[in-house]
Amino acid sequence: MSNAAVTTATSSRATDAGKSALARLGAAFVGRLVIIIPYLWLLFFFLIPFVIVFKISLSQTAIAMPPYTPALDFRDGISGFFAQLRQLSVDNYTWLTQDALYFNAYVTSLIIAAISTVLTLLVGYPIAYGMARAPATIRPTLLMLVILPFWTSFLIRVYAWIGILKPEGLLNQMLLATGIISQPLIILNTYTAIFIGIVYSYLPFMVLPLYSSLEKMDYSLIEAAKDLGCPPTSAFWKITFPLSLPGVIAGCLLVFIPAVGEFVIPDLLGGSQTLMIGKTLWNEFFANRDWPVSSAVAVILLLLLTVPIMLFQQAQARAQEQDK
């Protein structure tokens, strides 16, 4: 702060008490605004849309624009509103339970997301650990190298794998040339390709929280364990892993939750044979133009993810408390 500003501020305090009271009132008002503006924005653009999704999931499909009925509004007065309310039905949900396609899509998505999360943890943990134990001088560089791919387009990174995993792609060319395989592997358009895509795309989300909890760890604990005759593996499971648990939990949730509803990866790498709920919702909306059913799909997906999302929020709040 410049000296001049301090001087003017001090003189204003000395000379004009009424003005400073006014300033305090103004500050209180500004303080309110700090809360109110983002609050209202999120309410209007994040919370209310969910209410609308829920409402439309109870409507009927119609050939109109917007393609659903009743389009609940207050223009017909209160009685009209209640008349419309009576037309709402749970038909879309009944439909979802009757068609095995949706049930399978939900279950497959949860399983794929769970397996990919474990795989990402297995790949990410050694990287995060190696980074945390690297010399302090190169750590910022390593950290930036992990973050940098995250800055490049998700779509591009998924797209890059098509060229690698294709039957005539680079991976098969390399394996055939070295004589490891004699027939090209079919990886693209299978679940394996989806696993690779998710692990690859979400790896930074796993490594970063793991790294931040591993970096804070006191490594003299490991030394102490070693001095007391504890073998490295059991020292890892008894000391390092439990201490990194907050990072493990945060990383797993950051991977698992978005992976369940993933669209780009199953669409580009999984082909038409694989089934995931994000893709189902997309097709329901864009191909079938069935807004009420896609809303019902979204509502159930959201319900499935409520518990993991709440766990994530708790983990965030706890981390925030610890940092203080």
Place this chain on the structure above:
Amino acid sequence: MNTTWSRFNITSIVLGFAFLYLPIVLLIVFSFNESKLVTVWGGFSTKWYVSLFHNQGLMDATWVTARVGVISATVATVLGTLAALTLTRYTRFKGRMLFSGMVFAPLVMPEVITGLSLLLLFVAVGLDRGFLTVTLAHITFTMCFVAVVVQSRLISFDRSLEEAAMDLGAPPVKTFFQITLPVIMPAIISGWMLAFTLSLDDLVIASFTSGPGATTLPMKIYSQVRLGVTPEINAACTILIAVVAVGVIVASLANKRREVQRQRDERAAQRG
């Protein structure tokens, strides 16, 4: 330190980074491929870059994406910074739980849900889908990322600086602009960049909320990728990667220089 451990560490880092970077490197290499086949090397050529600049649809989409990115990142940075201040400074107010929920939930919310819900909102309020709706949607989901980035900086912020300023009579608003803002500026800048790249990157939410005339670059790339891998798309992707990489590296170098300068100032202050 035990040498076997550190060898293991180095191996895992090298393998990990190879896994992260090899696909991107291959993508860039094959954008300079003479052959139309993306996976067979036919000699060096920059012809795909030339044809890229003659692709009007792609250029239009790039322009739309850039405008959406700059506008949404800027608004999101303001809103996100306010949200971060709310989260760290106002620990007790009605509906704080709901507020922090609304800030953190979009970070992990599957994009299909966010996209669908925003689209239905825009239809419900009678807003035509297009440039404005994509921008509003991008502000909404990127402001939460900005909030988290700025919040982490605010938590480690030494509040005695603010108290000192106020003790010297600076009103709170002035204190904010002269003390707090300069200190959290690096976080605000990286928040802006994060918001910008997230907007640049987004396919799903843009597909739901965009209308005719507001096709973004990812939407364009996606529709071409579905038809098959082409070197032209590789070239477009390479340019996008280059722009982002240069931006990130320049920003982090500037950040580092500022940090060094700050340390020098602090030492000077202690001596003086």
